[in-house]
Structure formats: structure tokens, C-alpha cells
Amino acid sequence: xxxxxxxxxxxxxxxxxxxxxxxxxxxxxxxxxxxxxxxxxxxxxxxxxxxxxxxxxxxxxxxxxxxxxxxxxxxxxxxxxxxxxxxxxxxxxxxxxxxxxxxxxxxxxxxxxxxxxxxxxxxxxxxx
Numbered sequence: 001x002x003x004x005x006x007x008x009x010x011x012x013x014x015x016x017x018x019x020x021x022x023x024x025x026x027x028x029x030x031x032x033x034x035x036x037x038x039x040x041x042x043x044x045x046x047x048x049x050x051x052x053x054x055x056x057x058x059x060x061x062x063x064x065x066x067x068x069x070x071x072x073x074x075x076x077x078x079x080x081x082x083x084x085x086x087x088x089x090x091x092x093x094x095x096x097x098x099x100x101x102x103x104x105x106x107x108x109x110x111x112x113x114x115x116x117x118x119x120x121x122x123x124x125x126x127x128x
Contacts, residue, residue: 022109030087033080040077043070078123083116 043065050061064070090108093099099108 022106026087026090026109026112030084033084033087037077037080037084040073040080043073075120075124079116079120082119082123083112086112086115086119 047058047061047065050058065074090099090112093108094105099105
């Protein structure tokens with residue numbers, strides 16, 4: 001039967017009244033980092049293909065990858081890789097049925113955020 005009182009029904013909550021939770025933000029970040037790492041992967045593949053092609057083409061690709069912009073992309077890709085890895089471990093914990101209560105889930109979210117920054121800094125220092 002058709003609902004003729006559509007104008008009297010409440011509207012769905014909108015982003016202006018929705019308070020994002022840490023678990024939703026970290027879930028969104030997991031998706032963003034997974035997709036953003038594709039840029040670095042494409043840069044690395046381009047670098048390898050250029051190395052296999054010719055010295056002139058490799059010089060162009062190597063100049064781009066080792067430029068300040070390439071270093072910035074690689075640094076943030078490293079951050080994304082660590083975050084994505086830690087978020088994957090968090091999901092494995094959740095999939096096993098542990099840490100599903102809200103306080104522990106928020107602690108795991110903060111652990112992913114802080115841990116990825118710390119591990120990125122340690123890795124960047126170790127690479128230099």
C-alpha cells in the first residue's frame with residue numbers, strides 16, 4: 001500500500017548532525033590508504049620498466065622518483081602501508097571475536113594511528 005504521509009516522516013540523519021566515531025574514521029582511512037598505495041606501486045613499476053628499457057628513459061623515471069615530490073609520495077605511501085598493515089591486524093583481532101567492545105575498539109584505533117606514525121618514522125630513519 002502506498003504511503004501518502006511522506007511529508008510527515010522524519011528525515012535520515014545527515015552529516016551535519018552526525019558525530020564521526022574513531023572506528024568509522026579509521027575504517028575510512030583503511031580504504032583510503034589501500035587505494036593511495038596504488039600510486040606508489042605504479043611509480044615503482046614505472047621505475048622498473050624504465051630501468052629495463054633504456055638508460056635515457058631510466059634517467060627520466062629515476063629523476064622523478066627521487067625528486068622531492070617522489071620522496072614525499074613514497075614517505076606517505078610508507079605511512080599508508082604501516083597504517084593499512086596495523087588496521088589489518090586490528091581486523092584479524094576483531095574477526096576472531098576479541099576486542100569488540102567500544103573502549104577496546106577505540107584503543108585499537110588509536111594504536112593503529114599512533115603505531116603507524118611511529119613505525120613510519122623508525123623505518124624512514126632506518127632507510128636513510
